[in-house]
Amino acid sequence: MSYAAPQGPQAPAIDVRSDTVTHPTAAMRAAMAEAPVGDDVFGDDPTILALEARAADLLGKEAALFVPSGTMGNLVSLMAHVPRGGEIIAPAEAHVFNDEAANYAVVAGAGMRPIAETPEGEMPIDAVVDAIQDSGDPHCPITSLVVVENCHAHTMSRPITPAYVARLRAALPPSLPLHIDGARLFNAAVAQGLPVADLVRDADSATFCLSKGLSAPVGSVVVGSADFIWRAKRARKLLGGGLRQAGVLAAAGIVALQDGADGTVARLADDHRRARVLAEGLCTQEGIISPGHLAQPVGERLDPGRVTTNFVLFAVEGGQTRRAAYLAALRDRGVGMVAYPHGQIRAVTHRGIDDADIEAIIAASGEALAATRP
Ligand SMILES: Cc1ncc(COP(=O)(O)O)c(C=O)c1O
Structure with a gap:
């Protein structure tokens, strides 16, 4: 090391x-030292805004939101998509289900319906469709979100293909949103030799982490429509994740996502x-x-x-x-x-x-x- x-x-x-x-690179530390900052809760931090714009552009979505962690990125996404009492369909070994301290229940007030995934990390599409509850029966929770994890950690962190996400999306009712927990989304893109936008094209929202293989010290980014990001931003505030001069952190993320030698993708x-x-x-x-x-x-x-x-x-x-x-x-x-x-x-x-x-x-x-x- x-x-x-x-x-x-x-x-x-x-x-x-x-x-x-991973520790931040020398280029990240230099960018952090130089970063112009402002109060991001007022929307005044130019470095945060630049990171969010870069992430939205790279992932082909309308808007993005910087959050302190992957866990908070997933949680604000659940809170933005799912009403209290709603149900989330996710792979049985998914991080959102097993490794986020049951925040889906404790904080988002949602239920989780795990579906056994294949060794490729894919929930069988028939099983997902079969698990959707929207009958209007007052006994039943209403399915409000489907989550896919890419890379899927428990399968030896195998990447999920865009073809699978497209097939899943096509099988879901149009009003049922699809979220990708992309903690290692860039690993999935690099492993498949694909632009990262291809991996989230058929998803309504996605998170990715800057502070894993990409080597930034802190932070994750959530992407989706402008309306979804507005709701996610409210949820971030509720959770105490509205940061002030956080451009010093975002600066490292911008370096991570750069093309060329300083980028870490x-x-x-x-x-x-x-x-x-x-x-x-x-x-x-x-x-x-x-x-x-x-x-x-x-x-x-x-x-x-x-x-x-x-x-x-x-x-x-x-x-x-x-x-x-x-x-x-x-x-x-x-x-x-x-x-x-x-x-x-x-x-x-x-x-x-x-x-x-x-x-x-x-x-x-x-x-x-x-x-x-x-
Ligand atoms: C698949 C997956 N999702 C989400 C997270 C949460 O990220 P964080 O540790 O930044 O909260 C992790 C963390 O390892 C992860 O592996």
Whole structure:
């Protein structure tokens, strides 16, 4: 890990727990220092306005809204689309359902109807259509939103295709909105070699994160129609997410989305390549097995072919106890990975991980497996 800035006391030297650990680039820090700012709650921050305009343009939508996090981006989208008591259809393993502290219920006052997704992260369209409730029966919640996650984290962060989103959109009633949780939308675009706008063309709204693989320190952006963004902005205010001179944060996001050497979108391809190399190294090691569940449903061995973006999900023989020991042994060797649901282990490549780090992780894994062999 080659950051000039010192790591926090808890951070492992080679940190593949998540792509959220990325530090801002030198160009981002310079832009943050220079950024013209104003009070964004009054609509006066030129740097926020520039980021929002750039994001709306890139994603092909009318308007955009800067928010502090992906979680808030999804929540304001739910609040803008869904009336209290409405129901949201989402993939069973979706972040909005499992990993946002049930904010859909606690804050948005909505219900969630999970649909089991395929190993490609797609809810079967027939199942979605079957789950829609709009009969007028007073017993039933009214389906008010459908959510797709792209990349879909639990499938080894596989990208969802625009063709699937188009088919899903065509099967839904025109008045039922479709939201894309695109925390890693740019990974999905780069992996498929497509303009990011193609991935959200058939969605009413989308969020993407600036502070994951794109390396900005803070922030996400929500996009959609001007009317939707107005409602999302009200929800952001309600949640305490109306920030003041936040242009210092948005400036880093503008750099991330730039074309050319300072932008951090095109380089995501390096993370994807390194994740594949990591999986190729791990899969031959005695004791490393398929992650199972959605990430690789069949096969004993970890299949590097399942790696298409920057997540490597796998498991170790020996269950939960061995997993904890393996993670601790990796930590002792300066490598940070995390336990993931369904008995899995997650490693995520990002801008702070170079080719030498990948080699070092593979070597540390071999030693950790030997040290924890039953
Ligand atoms: C798929 C997905 N959606 C949303 C989020 C939430 O983003 P944040 O951590 O910025 O709240 C994450 C975070 O990891 C995520 O993986």
